[in-house]
Amino acid sequence: MRTPVAIVGAGPAGLMLSHLLAQAGIASVVLESRSREYVEHRVRAGVLEHATARLLAETGVGERMRREGLVHRGIDIRFDGALHRIDFERLVGRTITVYGQQEVVKDLIAARLAAGGDIRFECEDVRVAGFEGNAPRVAFVRAGRAEEIECDFIAGCDGFHGVCRESIPAGRLERFERAYPFAWLGVLASAAPAREELVYAHHDRGFALFSMRSPTVTRLYLQVPPDEDMAAWPDARLWDELRTRLAQEGDWHPNEGPILEKGITPMRSFVAEPMQCGRLFLAGDAAHIVPPTGAKGLNLAMRDVRVLSAALERFHRARDESGLAAYSRTCLKHVWRAEHFSWWMTAMLHRFPDNDPFQRRLQRSQLEYVVSSEAAAASLAENYVGYDG
Ligand code: APR
Ligand code: PHB
Numbered sequence: 350m351r352t353p354v355a356i357v358g359a360g361p362a363g364l365m366l367s368h369l370l371a372q373a374g375i376a377s378v379v380l381e382s383r384s385r386e387y388v389e390h391r392v393r394a395g396v397l398e399h400a401t402a403r404l405l406a407e408t409g410v411g412e413r414m415r416r417e418g419l420v421h422r423g424i425d426i427r428f429d430g431a432l433h434r435i436d437f438e439r440l441v442g443r444t445i446t447v448y449g450q451q452e453v454v455k456d457l458i459a460a461r462l463a464a465g466g467d468i469r470f471e472c473e474d475v476r477v478a479g480f481e482g483n484a485p486r487v488a489f490v491r492a493g494r495a496e497e498i499e500c501d502f503i504a505g506c507d508g509f510h511g512v513c514r515e516s517i518p519a520g521r522l523e524r525f526e527r528a529y530p531f532a533w534l535g536v537l538a539s540a541a542p543a544r545e546e547l548v549y550a551h552h553d554r555g556f557a558l559f560s561m562r563s564p565t566v567t568r569l570y571l572q573v574p575p576d577e578d579m580a581a582w583p584d585a586r587l588w589d590e591l592r593t594r595l596a597q598e599g600d601w602h603p604n605e606g607p608i609l610e611k612g613i614t615p616m617r618s619f620v621a622e623p624m625q626c627g628r629l630f631l632a633g634d635a636a637h638i639v640p641p642t643g644a645k646g647l648n649l650a651m652r653d654v655r656v657l658s659a660a661l662e663r664f665h666r667a668r669d670e671s672g673l674a675a676y677s678r679t680c681l682k683h684v685w686r687a688e689h690f691s692w693w694m695t696a697m698l699h700r701f702p703d704n705d706p707f708q709r710r711l712q713r714s715q716l717e718y719v720v721s722s723e724a725a726a727a728s729l730a731e732n733y734v735g736y737d738g
Pocket of ligand 1: 380382414452472509510563634645647
């Protein structure tokens, strides 16, 4: 079979690309290795930038987000037991929306299927080829049968561990990378959020984050060593540590409740350049990873596919390749802004095991500056809600 665009991966990047292309009248096929059930329930990030929320709304997939998403006007940064508010709305006139990534994925899958879209789950042994010439194709095995799709372009939206980036011949990509000396232990609890907005806490024992998914579900994170074993964190220890790191004046603490899910996420920064090889274009986590401290991963994926769909549309309308030629350059500008912001938030808020007293004083000074200077707070706010420059 033949399709204009073969999309590998049904995460937010692949699904939104397929949705945007369909709206431009361009057909695509999405090939996903996991089941629909799996991708719809994988718990990931949950903060939508202003532009991401607008994109969902403007393209007709924002209905449930509008009803169930929580609009936040700022965040709190906590250190030395005190809370400091960063008021996005006052500082930069924008808000964010808290709405789980898996909810975005569910809404996009429902919209694609309702519009007759072609998403194939449980594809095994996906292989991409021919993208350096004029005959790109994707081979895969589904329900025991080998199949092949010929296409004009391949979109590699298959995440950090996908097959597309690694199929690009050696020497074509330059990789930029940072590993951090810690991980995040994430907890999803059936408990009403004890505050309305997020708290990013810097504590001598390590970073903690208070977040939420809905009026009945709290999302929490703790900084832990990179090789931490989940068995070291029975529920009682988890709640104790969260109380300690998030403690504020007035004895505030998160509400406790049954833990629905917990897991450990390594922290990494990564960029592959360029985000293209011939007729294969990388988008989202396949091309770059950020540590979750800036809540940028999902939003970056959305920015990439907006650029890619516009470029593909221009090509299909008028055989104009200029958008495709500029794709990587255009994306890398916003990618590197997000890389810097995520690295900076991570460095400011975590406890680095090897930091000497000089570095700890610098970190403290940075925290005090961000919460006391309008200019510094506005810079944080501008990046958090999404910088369009
Ligand atoms: N073949 C087909 N599909 C694959 C393959 C493969 N070889 N490898 C991975 N996939 C699928 C994964 O199962 C997943 O559904 O590709 C999809 C990639 O989705 P994500 O990892 O969610 O990546 P992306 O769509 O770029 O979204 C970025 O995800 O990791 C978070 O925080 C990150 O929010 C950000 C977002
Ligand atoms: C989340 O709610 O999962 C979340 C929020 C903010 C972050 C990271 C994760 O920076």
